[in-house]
Amino acid sequence: MKTYEVEVRIWLKPSVFDPQGHAVEQALHTLGYAEASDLRIGKYMHLTVQSASLSEAQTRVEEMCERVLSNPVMETYAYTLKEVALS
Amino acid sequence: MKTYEVEVRIWLKPSVFDPQGHAVEQALHTLGYAEASDLRIGKYMHLTVQSASLSEAQTRVEEMCERVLSNPVMETYAYTLKEVALS
Amino acid sequence: MLEPTAAQIRDEKIYRKLGLTDAEYQQVVEKLGRLPNYVEAGIFGVLWSEHCSYKSSKAHLRKFPTTGPQVLQGPGENAGVVDIGDGLAVAFKMESHNHPSAVEPYQGAATGVGGILRDIFTMGARPIAFLDSLRFGSLEDGRTRYLFEQVVAGIGGYGNCVGIPTVGGEVQFSPTYRGNPLVNAMCVGLLKRDEMVTGTATGVGNPVFVVGARTGRDGIHGATFASAEDPHEKERSAVQVGDPFLGKLLMEACLELIASGAVVGIQDMGAAGLTSSSAEMASRAGGGIEMNLDDVPVRESGMTPYEMMLSESQERMLVVLERGREEVAFEIFRRFGLEVANVGRVTDDGRLRLFFRGEVVADMPVAALVDEAPVYERPIADWKPPVPQFVPTTLAISEAWMQLLAHPSVADKTWVHRQYDTSVRASTVLGPGHDAALVKVPGVNKAVAMATDGNSRYVYLNPRRGGQIAVAEAVRNLAVVGAKPLAITNCLNFGNPEKPEIMRQLSDAIEGMAEACEALGTPVVSGNVSLYNETRGVDIQPTPVVGAIGVMDGIEHRVPSAPKSVLEPTELWVLGREDDSLSGTLYGELVCGGPAGDAPYVNLAQEARLHQLLQQVAGARLVAAAHDVSEGGIAITLTEICIASGIGAEVEVADGADAHGWLFSEAQGRVLVAVTSANADALARLAATFNVPARKMGELTGETLCVKLQGALLVELPLNELVATYEGAIPSFFVAEQLTATH
Amino acid sequence: MKWAVIVFPGSNCDEDAAFAIREVTGDEAHLIWHDARDLSDFDAIVLPGGFSYGDYLRSGAIARFSPVVEAVKREAQKGKLVLGICNGFQVLTESHLLPGALLRNDNLQFRCEMTELVVENNQSPFTADYAIGERIRIPIAHGEGRFVADDTTLAKLQADRRVAFTYHANPNGSVQNIAGILNLQGNVLGLMPHPERAVMEWMDSVDGRRMFLSMHRYMKEARALVGANGSANS
Numbered sequence A, B: 001m002k003t004y005e006v007e008v009r010i011w012l013k014p015s016v017f018d019p020q021g022h023a024v025e026q027a028l029h030t031l032g033y034a035e036a037s038d039l040r041i042g043k044y045m046h047l048t049v050q051s052a053s054l055s056e057a058q059t060r061v062e063e064m065c066e067r068v069l070s071n072p073v074m075e076t077y078a079y080t081l082k083e084v085a086l087s
Numbered sequence C: 001m002l003e004p005t006a007a008q009i010r011d012e013k014i015y016r017k018l019g020l021t022d023a024e025y026q027q028v029v030e031k032l033g034r035l036p037n038y039v040e041a042g043i044f045g046v047l048w049s050e051h052c053s054y055k056s057s058k059a060h061l062r063k064f065p066t067t068g069p070q071v072l073q074g075p076g077e078n079a080g081v082v083d084i085g086d087g088l089a090v091a092f093k094m095e096s097h098n099h100p101s102a103v104e105p106y107q108g109a110a111t112g113v114g115g116i117l118r119d120i121f122t123m124g125a126r127p128i129a130f131l132d133s134l135r136f137g138s139l140e141d142g143r144t145r146y147l148f149e150q151v152v153a154g155i156g157g158y159g160n161c162v163g164i165p166t167v168g169g170e171v172q173f174s175p176t177y178r179g180n181p182l183v184n185a186m187c188v189g190l191l192k193r194d195e196m197v198t199g200t201a202t203g204v205g206n207p208v209f210v211v212g213a214r215t216g217r218d219g220i221h222g223a224t225f226a227s228a229e230d231p232h233e234k235e236r237s238a239v240q241v242g243d244p245f246l247g248k249l250l251m252e253a254c255l256e257l258i259a260s261g262a263v264v265g266i267q268d269m270g271a272a273g274l275t276s277s278s279a280e281m282a283s284r285a286g287g288g289i290e291m292n293l294d295d296v297p298v299r300e301s302g303m304t305p306y307e308m309m310l311s312e313s314q315e316r317m318l319v320v321l322e323r324g325r326e327e328v329a330f331e332i333f334r335r336f337g338l339e340v341a342n343v344g345r346v347t348d349d350g351r352l353r354l355f356f357r358g359e360v361v362a363d364m365p366v367a368a369l370v371d372e373a374p375v376y377e378r379p380i381a382d383w384k385p386p387v388p389q390f391v392p393t394t395l396a397i398s399e400a401w402m403q404l405l406a407h408p409s410v411a412d413k414t415w416v417h418r419q420y421d422t423s424v425r426a427s428t429v430l431g432p433g434h435d436a437a438l439v440k441v442p443g444v445n446k447a448v449a450m451a452t453d454g455n456s457r458y459v460y461l462n463p464r465r466g467g468q469i470a471v472a473e474a475v476r477n478l479a480v481v482g483a484k485p486l487a488i489t490n491c492l493n494f495g496n497p498e499k500p501e502i503m504r505q506l507s508d509a510i511e512g513m514a515e516a517c518e519a520l521g522t523p524v525v526s527g528n529v530s531l532y533n534e535t536r537g538v539d540i541q542p543t544p545v546v547g548a549i550g551v552m553d554g555i556e557h558r559v560p561s562a563p564k565s566v567l568e569p570t571e572l573w574v575l576g577r578e579d580d581s582l583s584g585t586l587y588g589e590l591v592c593g594g595p596a597g598d599a600p601y602v603n604l605a606q607e608a609r610l611h612q613l614l615q616q617v618a619g620a621r622l623v624a625a626a627h628d629v630s631e632g633g634i635a636i637t638l639t640e641i642c643i644a645s646g647i648g649a650e651v652e653v654a655d656g657a658d659a660h661g662w663l664f665s666e667a668q669g670r671v672l673v674a675v676t677s678a679n680a681d682a683l684a685r686l687a688a689t690f691n692v693p694a695r696k697m698g699e700l701t702g703e704t705l706c707v708k709l710q711g712a713l714l715v716e717l718p719l720n721e722l723v724a725t726y727e728g729a730i731p732s733f734f735v736a737e738q739l740t741a742t743h
Numbered sequence D: 001m002k003w004a005v006i007v008f009p010g011s012n013c014d015e016d017a018a019f020a021i022r023e024v025t026g027d028e029a030h031l032i033w034h035d036a037r038d039l040s041d042f043d044a045i046v047l048p049g050g051f052s053y054g055d056y057l058r059s060g061a062i063a064r065f066s067p068v069v070e071a072v073k074r075e076a077q078k079g080k081l082v083l084g085i086c087n088g089f090q091v092l093t094e095s096h097l098l099p100g101a102l103l104r105n106d107n108l109q110f111r112c113e114m115t116e117l118v119v120e121n122n123q124s125p126f127t128a129d130y131a132i133g134e135r136i137r138i139p140i141a142h143g144e145g146r147f148v149a150d151d152t153t154l155a156k157l158q159a160d161r162r163v164a165f166t167y168h169a170n171p172n173g174s175v176q177n178i179a180g181i182l183n184l185q186g187n188v189l190g191l192m193p194h195p196e197r198a199v200m201e202w203m204d205s206v207d208g209r210r211m212f213l214s215m216h217r218y219m220k221e222a223r224a225l226v227g228a229n230g231s232a233n234s
């Protein structure tokens, strides 16, 4: 068994309006950060996954993202895996 | 002026309980993903920033994270910057 | 990290960091007969904190009347309980979460709601409503906007999710709260009068359980910090995140467990978590508790006994079950997917004894922890508020009117309460927007009435009279909708009790409140004290907040604050003694730049008669609406009636009164009623029998608000302009989508 | 008639829905815990409002994996009436019984207020007692009620007349003001507003009554028909 550190990012598809991102961008502008634009807010998750191999871990994480963590109707996701060295 | 693509991740400090992450982890277990653990959910943001230099962009983004995007009382953040090649 | 030894705690005065003074530490040593170890010193520190022990206020709280035929449970339990007839009872309490909300407003407010919710279902009551009483600085200030926005979102975030409607409350804005907002939450629950449970650990050998969330390192020392001088910095490490989903499951599971009859005693883990719940439950029973901390379900590894005992992790309860019926609890909690662990047992030796890894890590007399906690008769100084006399000004009536209407304390609060689920449970008969809320009791034609009130300007100007007014106004709101007032709860938000003038405010305000409770027949059955509300040495204005409860038999008798529609000729009457003094008013604050003069007029005997009259009026269904005169005076009360019913009015200033004064006076004991001309005579006769002055002051008509003085037009304001000002005032501060202002 | 009101951990309008059903139709309403696997005994199913699983991750996202949702799907397939209110609507979209998704309100706030709905389709078992174009008053109480769907889906919804209700004044940014939609067969309705909170005089509106009455009558007629054919309905 190996241990992987997984990071998942999920965000709204570009066609879907992101009111929260919009509001935060506005707030940044009001506070003097005019240089910020195109701000969008999504979710960031990290978790650890026990798996026999990298490829198995990948398959499982992919499945979790697809089935549970994101809703493909309006969201897109990306993830990274990193093996954790045993201490 | 250069354009930077910025990704910000924000999550609850380790000492702060994350009920959402906890509930989602439980759900993953019920759904047969017993290998997942330590799941925590935070925010993921991406934005573009116009700046004269990388170091200036960094200073400004750091400030945005500190003052606006995260709540230092309970959250931690990390960010990455990438210069966008002009097309 | 190694824990300090008992000798180090003494020599390096580490006990000070744990919240004990030098003298208190000496007392601990005497009571124990030895030096306390770190766990013990920590436990004494939190239990003897202001927050848990009420050491500065206890002596004064004794002045409150607490009994009456309707009272089933007075102060001292998790909540007070009153009888509402038909074998039913209502449990209710109010609690503050000021300091946590100043640091992390969303979570501070949310966990405040969660905490008061647990206090209610702990009594075996099904929660049926929340109310919230909020105080902030001025909305011109960015940080205040952020606090306001987040606190409101947090209250909704928790209350909406657990499915209990937030049906009323108040929000006021004054520079005095800039660095120290107030967040007081009240919860009301319903139970069968003979099915009440309490937080008592009786029956030697009965098992003790921790149920709900796991214990983590969050919120350690919240209780001590709530009493520390600069809570802001220190509490940064003590932020707790509420879990309303778990809170809802815990509520359902506990109510089911209580209904099973297996529960001997139950208490929520609020401030000082496991420490206060176990010590207080043992103390009430006059016995002891033994716990094995290895069995406490923890969220993080390596937690020490000190951390477990002081953790303020949310959504946990301590339960004592009847021996042999453990299986009932296991079955219920398993079904809800909740943690349940047998951590100890009830003893009869009067000690709180804790084991960890086979060793006794703490062993203290329960009496010393709870009953013998220090009580301070703190010095009280003579004190007069440093304020000017009210001086009449030349501010034009229409201008004053609009300024008052636009003041966020007076203006429409829809921006706030539309973020709350006000109608879940499908029992809200009157929600936000009326003087009191009415929540229907399922299965019978009966409703519980509830309202909160408290005006710090009055208390600051004249603590005793201000205290009287706080109670009078809250209770009056119940009578206005037609309910019979029963009892009150309260939250006493004051400054630093180590200052003799603050103790004067506290002592006098309590005295005034007590007098009003006596006069109005509404004893105090529960409450909460929050002291050290100060920023950099500057104290807030004294702010006692009152939550009042009443009952209405026959919801068809309810009286809304404005007629829904006006189809017949409708007159406006003022009930109560008319007045034209501007001393102590919001008007006075506007023209003088701060509180000025003395608190407004109040007469408790008149007030009591008015309340009786109002109930009779409702019972006889004489009026279409009733609305009491509060901040901003008759001008504002009238405007609110007109806006809500969409019609103008024509009114006449009382004979011989000063027009400014008559319009903007905040003298207490006045109610405007809308009555059809057909019922007006009957109303006048009824008022006379109660010896309450009643005068027809005008009628609802047209599209403007007209005020006349001896027949001559004094001022005329178009209704649509009034609506725009009233409804636009608070939202206008949020046009720039200031979601995430600076922290 | 026998109604099932599904209770997920975190549902909080389950009692309200059961109360409305009993009060308005006189029918039996049973609260059914989310681990039930068989709903064939019931004539109609209501997925009530609330915060199933705290609405963590996305509203309805975790509830959709409850065993009972499979049973709901089966009964829906058979043509039984399924009504999803608020969180129930969110569960229906997450489990693909209805298209689209419900996102955070565009004003970023929870909104609880009376709304005016426009009846867009009165040919369904849920809406037969309303007039087309009629405005009815039903309260909302949600933070995530912004209906979104891609253009193809929207075009299909419109073409099939599957938009049941729209908001007269859009409170949350829903595309095309959509407040409630039907499935293709017309036996599944999801809507954000709460008809069960508008069934008594003292609730400020009684316009929700007709939804329950219309469902009740539809079921009675369907049963009469089945009875006449002599075939059972499961």
Ligand SMILES: Nc1ncnc2c1ncn2[C@@H]1O[C@H](COP(=O)(O)OP(=O)(O)O)[C@@H](O)[C@H]1O
Binding pocket: C131, C132, C133, C134, C166, C167, C168, C169, C170, C171, C409, C410, C413, C416, C417, C431, C432, C433, C434, C435, C436, C453, C628, C630, C631
């Ligand atoms: N924070 C709040 N939460 C819920 N309801 C509120 C809140 N603030 C004000 N309200 C409601 O708005 C109405 C007006 O409040 P307020 O001006 O304080 O009334 P009054 O002057 O009669 O005491 C009341 O019905 C009250 O319940």
Ligand SMILES: [Mg+2]
Binding pocket: C434, C435, C477, C627, C628, C630
């Ligand atoms: Mg009032």
